[in-house]
Amino acid sequence: MEFAFPWPVTQGEWLAWASAAVTVVLGVVLLFAPGTSFRLLRLPAKPERPEAYSVARANMAGFYLGLGLTALLLAQPLLYMALGFSWLFTGFGRIVSMMSDKANRLSNWLWLVLDFALAALALGFSFGLVA
Numbered sequence: 001m002e003f004a005f006p007w008p009v010t011q012g013e014w015l016a017w018a019s020a021a022v023t024v025v026l027g028v029v030l031l032f033a034p035g036t037s038f039r040l041l042r043l044p045a046k047p048e049r050p051e052a053y054s055v056a057r058a059n060m061a062g063f064y065l066g067l068g069l070t071a072l073l074l075a076q077p078l079l080y081m082a083l084g085f086s087w088l089f090t091g092f093g094r095i096v097s098m099m100s101d102k103a104n105r106l107s108n109w110l111w112l113v114l115d116f117a118l119a120a121l122a123l124g125f126s127f128g129l130v131a
Contacts, residue, residue: 006075012130016080019121020071023083027064030056042107077126084122091115 008017030037034056038045045052067086071079094112098104124130 005073008075010131012125012128013075015121015130016083016125017072017075019087019118020068020080020083022118023064023068023087024072027061027068030061030064034061041111071122080122081126084119084124084126087115087119087122091119 008014034053035045037056037060038052063086067079067083071083091112094108094115098108098112
């Protein structure tokens, strides 16, 4: 079996590919610069709790890189659907937090827009809304 990198052809594939690529970039930043990532996310890590960085590298970066790279390398509609639903539920979790944790801040609204935009890019292609 020969493996070839599936390059996007249609506009819908490019949009889903872009969502996966952004996911991979976020994963790389979380993996190699967790301190910077926490500052961007406005999550201060305490010096006496270095395990916070391992959470960023393992749980957050691992998920982003695993799903994003799999979607890029295999380019299957169901993988893009999984990516889209992951971003959709990330946005849903952010909304729940904004309502119940009093986290209604501008930064959360901006991240929410990004969450839903990445979800729409991947789901639009996987559901056939963008050809």
